[in-house]
Amino acid sequence: MCAYSVVFAVLLLVGGCARSTRTPGSIAVDAKFVPRIARSGQGIVAVNLSDSAARPVTGAHITAEGNMSHSGMAPVFADCKESEPGRYQADLDLGMRGSWVILLEITLANGEKIERRMGVEVKAD
């Protein structure tokens, strides 16, 4: 039992990846949380934006906000940077083990706003 309290690893579960979804404006949002360092909640929020012709959507502003499922915990915020055309990412430290919900607030270059939500489980190994 003690091992469970000492050794932890971040496991990216199914909920950690948001499916590629298409918005009414035909913008596909493909978002996921990729663990970067084991035994903590540090990871990268990676978001791919593409239009109906599968062309990357550039110039968007994306804010990621991580909240725990329980009230009383401070949320964590990060602004995503565009690393390649249509590919955005940000470091996010989900400090506590448990269920996290990452809210993505996407503002496209034309001002259109899109919101996405994905669940991440940071749990004991």
Place this chain on the structure above:
Amino acid sequence: LRHPSSNPGEAAPALPFDLLLVPVVGRLLRWPHVRTLVQIPLLLLSLIMVLHGLFGPTLAPKNLATTLTWLHFRGLLVLVLLCAGNFFCLACPFMLVRDAARRFFRPALAWPRRLRNKWLSVGLFILILFLYELFDLWSSPWWTAWLIISYFVLALVIDGFFKHATFCKYVCPIGQFNFVASALSPLEVKVRKLEVCDQCATRDCIRGRRDPASELVVIQRGCELALFQPKKAGNMDCTFCLDCIHACPHDNVGIMGRLPGDELTAPDLRRSGIGYFSRRPDLATLAIVFAFGALLNAFGMVSPVYAVEDWLSSMLHVSHEAPSLAILFTGILVIEPLLLLAMAAWLSGKWTGSRRALLPSIMRYSYGLVPLGFAVWLAHYSFHFFTGLYTIIPVAQNAVAPFLGEPRWTLTGLSARIVQPIQVGFLILGIAGSLMLMYHLAKEDSRDHPVRVFVPWAAVCLLVWLGAVWLMFQPMEMRATFMGG
């Protein structure tokens, strides 16, 4: 503080602290409408929580229903019980709605005799704990709102059909929690001078004050929970509704100071509205569920519980959480207490040559676990309360945006490093209280060999305490698979 009945110039007898004699507060509490005054804000708050829970943000940390219920209400509840008394039952908004409804519908039925005990409420208490874990209620504003609505509906239905305070006395799980925990409160509603009651012919404290013109018209309700003040002992079943205080024509009921836990060491006398503690297995079960439920509820928030559940699920070859959770509940709420308490009862009986059967012994000593159980609830709930103390500010800002400005989501509360010593303090107080109680009971049972009786029960307390300390130092892992709304 001078007793109101003492004559000027005459040396007043030494009286315990009486909250009703404190300036301003005492006057306010004597005001007949004080209960309504404190119920109205809580009713409005409940309405806001329900509306926000149903129609507000679906994320728990951003919703008033979840934030207020699972952080602030629970935290304040245990702290007020520790520092004062059962004032949350006094302010209960369910009763305001019930009283309003009773102006139109008068209940005519008496609660069935078979149900005049705590078994139903113990079952509901366990059910709430189970649903809390199964549906991760803390993470769902929608389900939290429905839980609040359910309480209102249940209180209305039960007290709509059945007379007196049936819901409070026999059904409400929160009420039962408060009744047990308030055994450790420093305040108690009790008579000031028993000799005044000896002279009383009207017994308004229980019958209610009648209209002088018509005996049938009650102008001030007496105790709805059947607690006759001169025979009442302790806070069990007392909702601090203050009806007896307002009804007493001799101004002989006060909110008196006392030694917390005193009622658990009192001789086993017949208590009004309750009877003998030693003949109430339902009350003893409530005390046991209260104590071990505290461990269970805290256990549900740490990593190992998920490992245990996963292991049970793989053993049972089931994917749903309910069966493994049911086994966990049975283990912690039934098997573990049964084994530990039966072992302690057997050992203490064997070492002293006592002929007392196991069950009466378990019932008697189960009350000794109450301080420890309360300490675990305190440590758990105060952690959430203090570490999330200020979160109500951004959540409220967000709820009424833009009137209170941009929400400051970074506001949380005290650091866990500050709160942990407070938790440890509660746990130390809890084990000290339980050990003192156990020793007191042991001394009563065996004047010659109290230590022989005490040691097995002390071992149970220490085991539970060590389990609680281990739990409190586990890293929290708040998992939620159920995102309602």
